[in-house]
Amino acid sequence: xxxxxxxxxxxxxxxxxxxxxxxxKQYIREGxxxxxxTRFNYAWGLIKSKHRRDQTQGxxxxxxxxxxxxxxxxxxxxxxxxxxxKLGNYNDARxxxxxxxxxxxxxxxxxxxxxxxxxxxxxEGYIGMAIVGAVAAVGTIVLTSLLxxx
Amino acid sequence: xxxxxxxxxxxxxxxxxxxxxSSKPRQASxxxxxxxxxxxxxxxxxxxxxxxxxxATGRSISSLVSSGLQHPKHRxxxxxxxxxxxxxxxxxxxxxxxxxxxxFSPLTVQAxxxxxxxxxxxxxxxxxxxxxxxxxxxxxxxxxxxxxxxxGAIQATPMPADQLLAEDIPEPGARISLFQxxxxxxxxxxxxxxxxxxxQRRRKNGFGEVDEDDPNRAFSSLLSERExxxxxxxxxxxxxxxxxxxxxxxxxxxxxxxxKQANLGFxxxxxxxxxxxxxxxxxxxxxxxxxxxxKNKQGDGEPLQLEYRQETRDSGTCMNTFYGHDGIITCIDLxxxxxxxxxxxxxxxxxxxxxxxxxxxGQLPGHEDYVECMQLSQHTxxxxxxxxxxxxxxxxxxxxxxxxxxxxxxxSESSQHSNNINGKSVETxxxxxxxxSVETIEVLDRCWTSTLGGHTGDVTCLYFENDKLLSxxxxxxxxxxxxxxxxxxxxxxLLWAMGTSNSWSDWMNxxxxxxxxxxxxxxxxxxxxxxxxxxxxxxxxxxxxxHRTLAGHTGPVTSLxxxxxxxxxxxxxxxxxxxxxxxxAIQEILQYEDPVRSLQFDSSKIIVGSGESxxxxxxxxxxxxxxxxxxxxxxxxxxxxxxxxxGGQDSTVRLWSR
Numbered sequence: 001x002x003x004x005x006x007x008x009x010x011x012x013x014x015x016x017x018x019x020x021x022x023x024x025k026q027y028i029r030e031g032x033x034x035x036x037x038t039r040f041n042y043a044w045g046l047i048k049s050k051h052r053r054d055q056t057q058g059x060x061x062x063x064x065x066x067x068x069x070x071x072x073x074x075x076x077x078x079x080x081x082x083x084x085x086k087l088g089n090y091n092d093a094r095x096x097x098x099x100x101x102x103x104x105x106x107x108x109x110x111x112x113x114x115x116x117x118x119x120x121x122x123x124e125g126y127i128g129m130a131i132v133g134a135v136a137a138v139g140t141i142v143l144t145s146l147l148x149x150x
Numbered sequence: 151x152x153x154x155x156x157x158x159x160x161x162x163x164x165x166x167x168x169x170x171x172s173s174k175p176r177q178a179s180x181x182x183x184x185x186x187x188x189x190x191x192x193x194x195x196x197x198x199x200x201x202x203x204x205x206a207t208g209r210s211i212s213s214l215v216s217s218g219l220q221h222p223k224h225r226x227x228x229x230x231x232x233x234x235x236x237x238x239x240x241x242x243x244x245x246x247x248x249x250x251x252x253x254f255s256p257l258t259v260q261a262x263x264x265x266x267x268x269x270x271x272x273x274x275x276x277x278x279x280x281x282x283x284x285x286x287x288x289x290x291x292x293x294x295x296x297x298x299x300x301x302g303a304i305q306a307t308p309m310p311a312d313q314l315l316a317e318d319i320p321e322p323g324a325r326i327s328l329f330q331x332x333x334x335x336x337x338x339x340x341x342x343x344x345x346x347x348x349x350q351r352r353r354k355n356g357f358g359e360v361d362e363d364d365p366n367r368a369f370s371s372l373l374s375e376r377e378x379x380x381x382x383x384x385x386x387x388x389x390x391x392x393x394x395x396x397x398x399x400x401x402x403x404x405x406x407x408x409x410k411q412a413n414l415g416f417x418x419x420x421x422x423x424x425x426x427x428x429x430x431x432x433x434x435x436x437x438x439x440x441x442x443x444x445k446n447k448q449g450d451g452e453p454l455q456l457e458y459r460q461e462t463r464d465s466g467t468c469m470n471t472f473y474g475h476d477g478i479i480t481c482i483d484l485x486x487x488x489x490x491x492x493x494x495x496x497x498x499x500x501x502x503x504x505x506x507x508x509x510x511x512g513q514l515p516g517h518e519d520y521v522e523c524m525q526l527s528q529h530t531x532x533x534x535x536x537x538x539x540x541x542x543x544x545x546x547x548x549x550x551x552x553x554x555x556x557x558x559x560x561x562s563e564s565s566q567h568s569n570n571i572n573g574k575s576v577e578t579x580x581x582x583x584x585x586x587s588v589e590t591i592e593v594l595d596r597c598w599t600s601t602l603g604g605h606t607g608d609v610t611c612l613y614f615e616n617d618k619l620l621s622x623x624x625x626x627x628x629x630x631x632x633x634x635x636x637x638x639x640x641x642x643x644l645l646w647a648m649g650t651s652n653s654w655s656d657w658m659n660x661x662x663x664x665x666x667x668x669x670x671x672x673x674x675x676x677x678x679x680x681x682x683x684x685x686x687x688x689x690x691x692x693x694x695x696x697h698r699t700l701a702g703h704t705g706p707v708t709s710l711x712x713x714x715x716x717x718x719x720x721x722x723x724x725x726x727x728x729x730x731x732x733x734x735a736i737q738e739i740l741q742y743e744d745p746v747r748s749l750q751f752d753s754s755k756i757i758v759g760s761g762e763s764x765x766x767x768x769x770x771x772x773x774x775x776x777x778x779x780x781x782x783x784x785x786x787x788x789x790x791x792x793x794x795x796x797g798g799q800d801s802t803v804r805l806w807s808r
Contacts, residue, residue, distance in 0.1 A: 004327035004329055004330055005327070005329055006329055019336070022336075023336070035396055036328070037328065037331045037332070037335065037392055037396075040328040040331070040332060041331070041332050041335060041336065044328075044329075044332055063314065066314060067314070067317070070318065070319075070320050071320065072328060073317070073318075073319045073320065074319055074321075075327055075328050075329070076328075077319070079328075080311075080314075084311070089311075091311070092311040095311045095312070095315060096311060096315070099315050099319070103319065
C-alpha cells in the first residue's frame with residue numbers, strides 16, 4: 001500500500017494553477033458520466049492546493065466518492081483523513097485515520113498521518129492554553145481594577 | 151482581549167461599547183468564578199474537562215491565529231469579528247449544535263459534556279467563533295457550488311464523519327489505486343513544481359547529447375535516460391490498466407442492458423403469441439355460431455315452406471322469413487338482435503321465435519281473441535288483446551332445447567286457426583292443419599304471469615316501463631296500471647278530452663275499424679297519445695289531464711313514438727310527422743303513398759311500415775330507402791340494434807339487416 005498512497009509531504013505540495021485548471025476542465029467535460037479516476041484526480045488536486053476553499057471543495061468531492069463507490073472506500077479513508085487534517089478538523093481526521101488503521105495496521109502513511117495529527121493537535125493545544133492563560137490573567141486584572149474602583 | 155475591544159469600539163459597532171465593556175467584566179467574573187469552582191468543587195473529571203475545554207478553546211483560537219497568519223488581512227478581520235460581537239454568545243450557544251458541528255465538532259462534544267457554567271461560557275465564547283466562521287465558510291462553500299454548477303455534484307456542507315464511517319467499508323478489489331491512476335494520468339503533476347523544473351531540464355539535456363565529451367557524463371545520462379523511459383513505461387502500463395478497467399465496466403453495463411432487452415423482447419413475443427391465439431379462438435367461435443345457425447336452418451322439424459335464403463348480410467336484405475302464422479300479423483316485438491321475437495296474428499296465436507336459430511319456440515295461449523298490441527322488454531311481455539284484457543308473460547326460461555316435439559295443437563286451437571283468417575284461402579278442416587310434416591309447436595303455458603282486466607273495449611295499444619303500464623282502448627279511455635299489484639290506478643277519458651276540441655272529423659265515421667288510440671308512449675309522468683281524431687295529446691299522469699294537443703294529422707294516428715327532442719307520429723293520412731317536443735311545432739313531414747301503419751325511430755333513422763315495402767328514412771342524410779320483400783301491406787315494424795323485423799298482411803314476419 002505504500003506505493004498506492006501519497007506521502008504527507010506530497011499532500012502539502014501545491015499544484016500549479018494551470019494544472020489544476022486542466023483537472024477541473026477534465027472533470028467538467030466528462031459531464032454526467034464522470035469516471036471515478038477523474039473525480040479523484042480533481043479532488044486530490046484541490047486538496048493539495050493552499051487555498052482553504054479548494055481544500056474544502058476537495059474534501060466534499062472525496063466524500064461523494066466515498067459514499068458512491070464502495071470499492072474505493074478504504075483508499076478514500078486516507079484521503080479524507082488527510083483533507084480534514086489540512087482543514088483543521090482534527091477530530092474527523094483522527095476518526096478516518098483510525099478506521100484506516102483498523103483495516104491496515106501496517107500502513108506507513110497512515111501511521112505517519114497519525115503522528116502528524118497528534119503533533120498538530122498538541123501544538124495547537126499548547127498555543128491555545130498559552131493564549132487562554134494570558135486572556136485569563138488580563139481578565140482578572142481588569143476585574144480587580146473595576147472592583148477596586150467600586 | 152482588551153486589545154481587541156479597543157479597535158472594535160473605535161469601529162462603532164451598533165452593539166454599543168458600554169454593553170461590551172460591561173459584558174467583558176461579567177465574563178471575566180464568570181471565568182474567575184468558574185476557576186474557583188473548579189478549585190473547590192469537582193475532582194478529576196471536572197479538571198480534565200476544564201483542561202480539555204480550555205485546550206479546545208485554545209485550539210480554536212490558535213487555529214484562528216494560525217490561519218490568520220496564513221492569510222493575514224482576511225483572517226485578522228475574522229478574528230476581530232469573532233471577538234467583537236460578544237453578546238452573540240447566547241445565540242451562539244443555541245447554534246452550537248448546528249454550526250459548530252460543521253467545522254469544530256470536538257468543541258460541540260465537549261461543550262455538551264461540560265457541566266460547569268464557566269466552561270460553557272468559555273466554550274460559548276469560542277463557540278461564537280465557529281458560528282461566525284461557519285457563516286463565512288458556508289458562504290464560500292456555496293460559492294463553490296455555484297462555480298461547479300455544471301457538474302452539480304457539490305453539497306453545501308460535508309457529512310459528519312461518524313455517519314460516513316458507519317457505512318460499510320468493503321475489501322477493495324485488486325485494482326489500480328486511485329493515486330496510482332492519478333500519477334499515471336498526470337505524471338508531471340505528482341511531483342512538486344520545483345522538482346519538475348529540474349526534471350524537465352534534465353530531460354532536455356539528456357536527449358540530444360548522447361555523444362558527450364565526458365564519457366562518464368554520457369554514461370550517467372544514458373542511465374538516467376533509461377530509468378526515465380522505464381518509469382514512463384510503467385506509467386503507461388498503469389494508464390492502460392486504468393482505461394481497460396473503465397472499458398470493462400462499460401462492457402459489463404452493456405451486457406446487463408442487453409440482457410434486459412432480450413428479456414423484454416421475449417415477453418413481447420409471448421404476448422403477441424397469446425394475442426394470435428385469442429384471435430384464432432374468436433374466429434372459431436364466430437364460425438361455430440354461424441355453422442350452428444346454418445345447420446338449424448337446413449335441419450328437419452321445421453315448418454314447411456321455409457326457404458332459407460342464403461343472403462349476404464348487406465343492409466336492406468331480408469335475412470330470414472318466419473312462416474307459420476296463418477293470419478295478418480297484427481303486432482310484433484323483439485328484445486335483441488339475437489334474442490326472442492314475439493309475433494301475434496289474427497289467427498289468434500302469439501308465437502315466440504328465437505332469433506339465433508330462427509326457430510319457433512312455441513306459442514302463448516290465453517287470449518280469447520287476437521292480440522292487437524304487445525311490448526317485449528327483456529323477458530317481460532305484455533300483450534293487449536281484443537278480448538279487453540292485458541296479459542303479462544315471463545319469457546325468461548325459454549330456450550330452443552326445450553322445444554321438444556310435444557303433442558299437436560289442441561283441437562280448439564286448430565278450430566280457431568281455421569275460423570279467423572280474413573280473406574285468405576284456408577283449410578277449414580282441422581285435420582288438414584296437420585300437413586305432411588307435422589308442425590308441432592309447444593304451448594307455453596308456464597309463461598303467463600298475470601291478467602289485467604278493466605277495459606271495456608279492445609286494447610289497441612300499450613306501453614310499459616318498469617312497473618307502470620299505460621294502455622289505450624276502444625272504450626275511449628287510457629288506463630294506467632301498476633304491474634306489481636295488477637290494479638288500474640288512473641283512467642283518462644279521451645272523449646272528454648276530445649270533446650273540448652273541435653276535432654270531430656269526417657273520417658271517424660268512415661273508418662270504423664280504426665283504433666281509437668293508435669299509439670301511446672309515456673316517460674315518467676308525461677304521456678303522449680295519438681288518437682283517432684288525428685290529434686296528439688300530452689298528458690300529465692299526476693293530474694290525469696291533457697295539457698297540450700298537437701294538431702296536424704288529417705287521419706287517425708296509428709303509431710307514435712317520442713324521445714327527448716321529437717315526437718314522431720304516423721297516420722292513415724299517409725304522412726309521418728316529426729314534431730319538436732318543446733315547442734310543439736312541426737319539424738318535418740314525410741309523405742308516403744300508403745297509409746302509415748307502424749313506425750319506429752331512433753337518432754339516425756325512421757323506419758316506417760306503409761304499403762308493401764319497408765321505408766327507411768335516414769335522418770342524418772335525409773335519404774329514403776326501401777326494403778322490399780313483403781307481398782302485402784306491412785302492418786308492423788320493429789327494430790332493435792342491427793336487426794329489423796316486420797310483419798305484414800302476408801302472414802309472414804321478415805327479418806332484415808340494417
